[in-house]
Amino acid sequence: MSEAKMSLNNPGQAGGTREQDLILSVQRGQHELFYELVRPYERRVYAAALAILRNEHDAEDAAQEAMLKAFANIRQFRAEARFSTWLIQITVNEALMRRRRERTVPMEGIDDRRDTEENDYSPRDFADWREIPSEALERKEVRQRLAEALATLDRKYREVFMLRDMEHLNIQETAEALGITVASVKTRLLRARLMLRDLLAAGWEQGWFSRLPFEKGTKPW
Amino acid sequence: MVANQRMLNCEEVWCEISNYIDGDVDATLQASMDEHFGKCKRCASVLAGTRNVVQLYGDERMLEVPAGFSRRLEKRLAKNAVKGSGWSSWSAWLVPVAAVALFTGALALMDQFTFKNPAKSILAEPGHDIPPDMLVVVSDGSKVFHVAGCPFIHDKATERTITAKQAMQDGYVPCSRCLRQYLKTGLIRQYDDDDASAEADDEPEEVLSTAGH
Numbered sequence: 003m004s005e006a007k008m009s010l011n012n013p014g015q016a017g018g019t020r021e022q023d024l025i026l027s028v029q030r031g032q033h034e035l036f037y038e039l040v041r042p043y044e045r046r047v048y049a050a051a052l053a054i055l056r057n058e059h060d061a062e063d064a065a066q067e068a069m070l071k072a073f074a075n076i077r078q079f080r081a082e083a084r085f086s087t088w089l090i091q092i093t094v095n096e097a098l099m100r101r102r103r104e105r106t107v108p109m110e111g112i113d114d115r116r117d118t119e120e121n122d123y124s125p126r127d128f129a130d131w132r133e134i135p136s137e138a139l140e141r142k143e144v145r146q147r148l149a150e151a152l153a154t155l156d157r158k159y160r161e162v163f164m165l166r167d168m169e170h171l172n173i174q175e176t177a178e179a180l181g182i183t184v185a186s187v188k189t190r191l192l193r194a195r196l197m198l199r200d201l202l203a204a205g206w207e208q209g210w211f212s213r214l215p216f217e218k219g220t221k222p223w
Numbered sequence: 224m225v226a227n228q229r230m231l232n233c234e235e236v237w238c239e240i241s242n243y244i245d246g247d248v249d250a251t252l253q254a255s256m257d258e259h260f261g262k263c264k265r266c267a268s269v270l271a272g273t274r275n276v277v278q279l280y281g282d283e284r285m286l287e288v289p290a291g292f293s294r295r296l297e298k299r300l301a302k303n304a305v306k307g308s309g310w311s312s313w314s315a316w317l318v319p320v321a322a323v324a325l326f327t328g329a330l331a332l333m334d335q336f337t338f339k340n341p342a343k344s345i346l347a348e349p350g351h352d353i354p355p356d357m358l359v360v361v362s363d364g365s366k367v368f369h370v371a372g373c374p375f376i377h378d379k380a381t382e383r384t385i386t387a388k389q390a391m392q393d394g395y396v397p398c399s400r401c402l403r404q405y406l407k408t409g410l411i412r413q414y415d416d417d418d419a420s421a422e423a424d425d426e427p428e429e430v431l432s433t434a435g436h
Contacts, residue, residue, distance in 0.1 A: 037300050044296055045286035058289055065292075066299050073300065125237060125269045139284040148279060149287075167280050173247070192241035198280070199272040 021085060029077050036073050043086055044069075046169050047093045053164035054097035056153070064100055068093035090169050094179040123193045125200060151201040155194055162187055163194035228254045236266050244274055353397060353405045355388035366395050373401035 024039040040047070047068060052061035072092050079088055138144045152160060165176045166187070177187045228251055236259050242248050243256050260267045279285070359368040364378025368390040375398055376382055385393075397405050 037297050040300075041293070044293060045283060045288055048288045048292060049286040062289060062292060062295070066296055069296065069300060070303055123237075124234070139279065139282050145285060145287065148285060152280070163280070167277050168285060170281065173245075188242065188247075192238070195241055195244075195273045195276055196237070196269070198276045199269070202276065203272065 022081065025076070025079065025081075025085060028073075029079075033073070036076070039085075040069055040072065040089065043089050046086065047089060049164065050090050050093045050169055051097045053161055053168075054094065054101055060100065060104075061097070064097045065093060068096040071096065087171060087175055090165070090171060091175070091179050094165065098180075123196050125196055148202070151198055154201060155197060159190050159194035159197065162190040163198070166191050167195070228258070231255050231259050233259075233263060233266055236260075236263070237269065240266075240270055240273055243270070244277060351405055353387045353391075353402070355386060357387040358384050359387050359390050359395075359397075359402075360384055361390050361393070361395050367398050368395040368402075369398040370401045373398055375400050 021039065024035055028036050028039055044065070048061060048065045051064040051068065052058065055061045055064060068089070072089055075092075079085065139148075152163070155163065161180060162176060162182075165171045165179055166173065171179060173184055173187050173191075176191075177184045180187075236256055239248055239252060239256060243253065248256065260270055358371070360371050360373070360376055360382050361368045362376055362378045362383070363381040364376075367375075367377075368385075368387065369376050371384070387397075
């Protein structure tokens with residue numbers, strides 16, 4: 003992964019010293035710097051809330067509330083943890099609390115009841131594969147299709163996938179954030195990745211990526 | 224060939240493909256999977272597609288926020304966090320201090336109206352220049368001391384004679400009738416002006432005269 007990509011995915015790593023300075027400043031009373039501190043993570047905070055609440059309005063409110071809680075508890079933050087992870091975990095807690103309280107999120111899908119984690123998931127599509135370049139993400143249509151595919155996953159798979167692969171928490175952090183075992187995280191993550199691969203391969207059949215520069219007859223997955 | 228390396232079937236590979244991508248397999252398993260991917264086109268396709276899923280969804284551009292999200296967040300933080308920031312720093316001690324100040328102010332105000340108002344405190348004036356050895360009469364019925372024979376002594380059954388010094392040490396104050404001459408002149412005058420008629424009704428002058436003061 004390129005340095006730029008690393009920086010994009012983990013903004014705190016690029017300016018670690020700057021971030022540490024900001025944290026110390028806010029902890030010492032320069033509260034007006036707090037927004038500058040959290041601004042690089044606002045997308046990730048929102049996405050974490052959305053993964054759990056599945057409602058844009060609720061997710062935005064939860065994200066804002068999580069930021070306020072982070073501010074209120076900034077003095078408790080210790081440097082041995084990653085600030086981004088700490089922030090995401092506060093957001094996940096806030097979103098889970100809201101979901102329990104409001105019960106506005108749809109119930110578990112049929113697949114959740116039918117599928118147990120003991121059952122294996124097998125890939126369904128084995129066509130020749132060609133990588134979708136990340137530049138494709140510049141197209142809103144592609145992002146929309148990927149988001150739609152993600153939204154079709156059952157909650158337990160979607161949450162793990164988002165925290166692990168989109169929020170870049172490690173396995174242990176994901177398990178702690180969701181209150182599940184490391185083994186469950188690994189199992190759900192495997193299924194989520196394989197299911198998304200199959201879903202997007204099906205999308206290829208339906209012409210989702212027809213404007214992308216693939217060789218004729220070659221599937222992206 | 225790594226020691227203990229064995230041939231894997233496709234299903235075994237699929238079960239570990241996620242851990243393989245994350246680098247979370249031991250060297251033996253990794254070698255076995257590498258060998259399998261080199262020979263199995265289907266599993267190589269699954270691996271490549273799964274890797275692409277991880278790479279695409281892991282891109283920050285997939286994390287879109289609604290229009291105006293940043294502005295609304297900044298506004299709410301400015302409104303709540305910065306405004307509330309005082310709580311976590313200086314107003315954490317400011318609030319108790321303010322409470323003490325308020326309480327002290329209330330006491331002062333109460334004192335102003337309760338103890339300094341002449342209309343209410345005239346009967347509790349401490350008196351001036353009372354001879355300390357003067358014998359006065361006190362009783363359990365009130366905290367006022369009198370000269371002997373004063374008609375305003377309450378609870379005469381418990382009256383007893385002590386010195387004025389002792390009475391004042393015990394918290395008694397002089398009777399505004401029989402010991403009037405020892406009270407503040409101004410206050411007495413005001414008291415007299417305000418209540419002259421009432422005084423005439425309930426306080427016979429001859430009794431005070433006969434009391435000898």
